[in-house]
Amino acid sequence: MRIAVVGGGPAGLYLSILMKRADPAHEITVHERNAPGATFGWGVVFSEETLGALRDADLESHTQITDAFAAWNAIEIRHGGHVVRSRGHAFSAISRKLLLEILQRRALALGVELRFEDEVGDDLPDAHLVVGADGVNSIVRARHADAFGPSVKPFPSRFVWFGTDLVFDAFTFVFRETEHGFFQVHAYPFDADTSTFIVECNEATWQRAELDKRSEEETIAFCEDLFAEELGGHRLLSNRSIWLSFLDVRNRSWHHENVVLMGDAAHTAHFTIGSGTKLALEDAIGLANAFVRHPGDVRAALVEYETERQPVVERFQQAATDSAGYFENVSRYGGFHPLQFGFNLLTRSGRITYTNLALRDPHFIRQLDAWFTGDAGALIAPPPMFAPLELAGLTLPNRVVQAPVGEAAEPDGRPGEGDAARLREAAGSGAGLVLTGLVAASPEGRTTPRCPAIHDEAQQRVWAEIVRAVHEAGARIVLQLGHAGRRASTRPREQGADLPLRQGGWPLLAASPLPYTDRSPVPKAMGAADMKRVREAFAAAAGRAADAGFDGLELDLAHGHLLAGFLSPLTNRREDEYGGTLENRLRYPLAVLDAVRERWPADRLLAVRLSATDWARRGSGPEEAVEVARALAGRGAGLIDVVAGQTVAESRAEYRRGFLTALGDRIRSEAGVPTLVGGHLTTADEINTAVGAGRADLCVLETQAIAPRTGVRW
Numbered sequence: 001m002r003i004a005v006v007g008g009g010p011a012g013l014y015l016s017i018l019m020k021r022a023d024p025a026h027e028i029t030v031h032e033r034n035a036p037g038a039t040f041g042w043g044v045v046f047s048e049e050t051l052g053a054l055r056d057a058d059l060e061s062h063t064q065i066t067d068a069f070a071a072w073n074a075i076e077i078r079h080g081g082h083v084v085r086s087r088g089h090a091f092s093a094i095s096r097k098l099l100l101e102i103l104q105r106r107a108l109a110l111g112v113e114l115r116f117e118d119e120v121g122d123d124l125p126d127a128h129l130v131v132g133a134d135g136v137n138s139i140v141r142a143r144h145a146d147a148f149g150p151s152v153k154p155f156p157s158r159f160v161w162f163g164t165d166l167v168f169d170a171f172t173f174v175f176r177e178t179e180h181g182f183f184q185v186h187a188y189p190f191d192a193d194t195s196t197f198i199v200e201c202n203e204a205t206w207q208r209a210e211l212d213k214r215s216e217e218e219t220i221a222f223c224e225d226l227f228a229e230e231l232g233g234h235r236l237l238s239n240r241s242i243w244l245s246f247l248d249v250r251n252r253s254w255h256h257e258n259v260v261l262m263g264d265a266a267h268t269a270h271f272t273i274g275s276g277t278k279l280a281l282e283d284a285i286g287l288a289n290a291f292v293r294h295p296g297d298v299r300a301a302l303v304e305y306e307t308e309r310q311p312v313v314e315r316f317q318q319a320a321t322d323s324a325g326y327f328e329n330v331s332r333y334g335g336f337h338p339l340q341f342g343f344n345l346l347t348r349s350g351r352i353t354y355t356n357l358a359l360r361d362p363h364f365i366r367q368l369d370a371w372f373t374g375d376a377g378a379l380i381a382p383p384p385m386f387a388p389l390e391l392a393g394l395t396l397p398n399r400v401v402q403a404p405v406g407e408a409a410e411p412d413g414r415p416g417e418g419d420a421a422r423l424r425e426a427a428g429s430g431a432g433l434v435l436t437g438l439v440a441a442s443p444e445g446r447t448t449p450r451c452p453a454i455h456d457e458a459q460q461r462v463w464a465e466i467v468r469a470v471h472e473a474g475a476r477i478v479l480q481l482g483h484a485g486r487r488a489s490t491r492p493r494e495q496g497a498d499l500p501l502r503q504g505g506w507p508l509l510a511a512s513p514l515p516y517t518d519r520s521p522v523p524k525a526m527g528a529a530d531m532k533r534v535r536e537a538f539a540a541a542a543g544r545a546a547d548a549g550f551d552g553l554e555l556d557l558a559h560g561h562l563l564a565g566f567l568s569p570l571t572n573r574r575e576d577e578y579g580g581t582l583e584n585r586l587r588y589p590l591a592v593l594d595a596v597r598e599r600w601p602a603d604r605l606l607a608v609r610l611s612a613t614d615w616a617r618r619g620s621g622p623e624e625a626v627e628v629a630r631a632l633a634g635r636g637a638g639l640i641d642v643v644a645g646q647t648v649a650e651s652r653a654e655y656r657r658g659f660l661t662a663l664g665d666r667i668r669s670e671a672g673v674p675t676l677v678g679g680h681l682t683t684a685d686e687i688n689t690a691v692g693a694g695r696a697d698l699c700v701l702e703t704q705a706i707a708p709r710t711g712v713r714w
């Protein structure tokens with residue numbers, strides 16, 4: 001087979017080696033626009049698992065690469081005058097230049113033709129297989145853009161990739177707070193004399209520091225000055241080192257006819273997880289193996305390569321995006337204790353969790369546990385999940401919340417035996433806090449005829465019994481008080497979501513007369529009298545919840561229900577003082593909160609459930625949610641229960657595991673209010689990680705998702 005490889009970076013060179021090894025009869029030409037020794041960047045990092053794959057694919061180059069490695073096992077985090085070190089992380093790094101030299105030598109030895117200073121233009125070489133391994137600005141990708149469907153977007157941060165003659169002994173992160181904002185360094189050794197030294201900041205900081213106006217020399221001088229303490233007289237070395245924005249590259253498809261993309265041409269993963277070269281090399285392994293399985297069948301091999309590699313790469317891209325987001329917003333965590341700051345950094349992309357770190361570095365986790373429970377000297381302390389929490393007058397024994405779902409109320413709105421049983425079971429689970437489902441503040445506020453309510457004496461009495469039972473089981477209980485608004489009067493959930501009642505429906509109320517689905521009735525836009533009546537109903541219900549003995553009250557401003565309907569521009573089209581600006585849209589929900597607060601004891605927790613994003617075009621997003629959370633906290637909300645979506649029926653949900661943690665993290669750190677998050681958290685590890693890293697204060701553990709599968713009872 002005649003193979004033309006465009007690009008002599010790690011991807012193209014390694015593929016040519018593996019293809020030649022697999023079949024020496026292949027005629028392989030690598031077209032590289034640069035001269036042999038000319039490349040960008042300094043050292044690149046590898047993890048242990050990559051190395052295993054390289055050894056199996058080509059022992060010869062693996063041996064040469066690993067012989068040249070600088071290896072270490074510590075990560076050091078310097079911030080605010082503190083230094084935190086974590087050990088047990090196996091890293092290796094190599095100079096990019098040396099890596100390319102090794103791969104070039106190996107390719108030549110196997111008989112690959114390397115054509116340097118040979119820039120491929122719009123006319124791609126003629127071959128049985130054309131490989132686009134030409135990096136982030138790939139010409140091959142551009143040539144067949146219609147077929148590949150690329151998306152190329154800059155991350156909103158800037159970086160400059162230096163070397164330095166200071167040899168670090170750990171992967172070192174340095175954070176420096178300046179008048180312009182946070183700058184951070186990612187530094188690690190890659191040979192006996194040199195380290196990589198990448199300086200990064202977010203776009204706003206970069207603009208404020210006017211770094212766009214500085215030349216290469218001035219940039220070096222700026223960075224040397226900023227990190228003079230760490231550099232200790234050592235120099236920063238430039239290799240065409242200028243400020244860049246990292247490009248996020250994705251492609252709908254990686255192949256078209258006999259043309260295939262690999263490495264950065266196909267996908268990038270933000271450099272803060274140091275995986276681009278690894279992914280490029282693994283692409284080469286995947287592609288070469290596909291040809292071993294389908295010799296001479298280009299189409300079958302390319303389909304297999306893409307099917308196998310795309311999901312793997314997407315997982316890395318998600319981790320890389322989370323990691324990049326962490327560094328963009330790291331100033332949020334500037335006030336954290338050094339240990340928590342470090343733990344937050346180490347767990348930023350989800351690839352290291354509490355449990356992983358406990359294995360890698362038990363000492364670090366012991367210190368974190370001790371600090372978290374408030375006894376820095378303790379040798380043995382419970383993990384963050386089991387640390388008690390004091391919250392607005394409520395003392396919780398641990399950070400786990402059970403929020404059982406289901407509605408089983410009597411026709412008159414009294415909670416049914418099914419509701420009571422679920423809450424009692426949740427209370428006996430060991431969770432510190434139990435949260436009810438939506439409890440209606442008025443008859444027309446019920447979601448379905450099975451939705452429990454708390455607007456009369458009889459309902460209050462049953463709730464009081466449930467509260468007693470929960471307390472006897474050792475847990476605390478919070479009532480979620482709401483009004484379903486335009487999502488009211490529907491059939492029970494098990495018959496389908498948001499299906500209007502066939503019979504016995506009741507009139508709906510909402511901020512604006514917009515039905516929830518095509519089949520939903522049109523709600524009445526609330527007038528002044530409706531607003532007064534509903535506000536008073538909420539206040540009266542809050543008084544009843546207090547009398548029933550609830551430990552906390554959670555006001556529902558979520559999921560497209562009545563009060564949430566005022567918040568979102570998608571569902572609030574009012575032209576009076578309750579619509580338009582965010583300040584106006586907040587007016588009615590805040591008025592209800594005020595009314596509730598007057599009837600709710602000052603020494604008990606008042607929480608709010610808030611949709612942090614509408615997940616819909618032109619809807620509210622996390623930025624607005626932070627503003628809302630701030631306003632709510634300013635009016636007495638001591639906890640935000642963060643949820644997402646369902647504002648409009650057509651919202652585009654992103655229900656990946658732990659999907660609420662990042663949203664909650666943002667609200668917690670930017671609005672400065674404690675948060676409760678769920679989002680399919682099913683393990684202690686996820687809760688220990690989120691709580692220990694300061695991303696949440698309380699977490700809903702989804703035990704229902706686990707129990708039926710294990711089937712174990714004792």
Ligand SMILES: Cc1cc2nc3c(=O)[nH]c(=O)nc-3n(C[C@H](O)[C@H](O)[C@H](O)COP(=O)(O)OP(=O)(O)OC[C@H]3O[C@@H](n4cnc5c(N)ncnc54)[C@H](O)[C@@H]3O)c2cc1C
Binds near residue numbers: 121
């Ligand atoms: C700051 C920074 C730090 C990084 N750190 C790490 C790290 O620690 N670990 C890690 O694994 N990865 C790291 N990466 C990512 C890594 O550099 C890339 O993912 C990797 O180089 C991708 O390899 P590639 O072969 O696909 O592309 P490249 O390495 O970009 O190679 C593409 C080649 O194609 C050539 N070319 C381009 N166009 C043409 C043309 N028209 N004709 C001929 N030749 C052409 C180029 O000259 C180049 O040699 C980092 C990246 C950055 C920006």
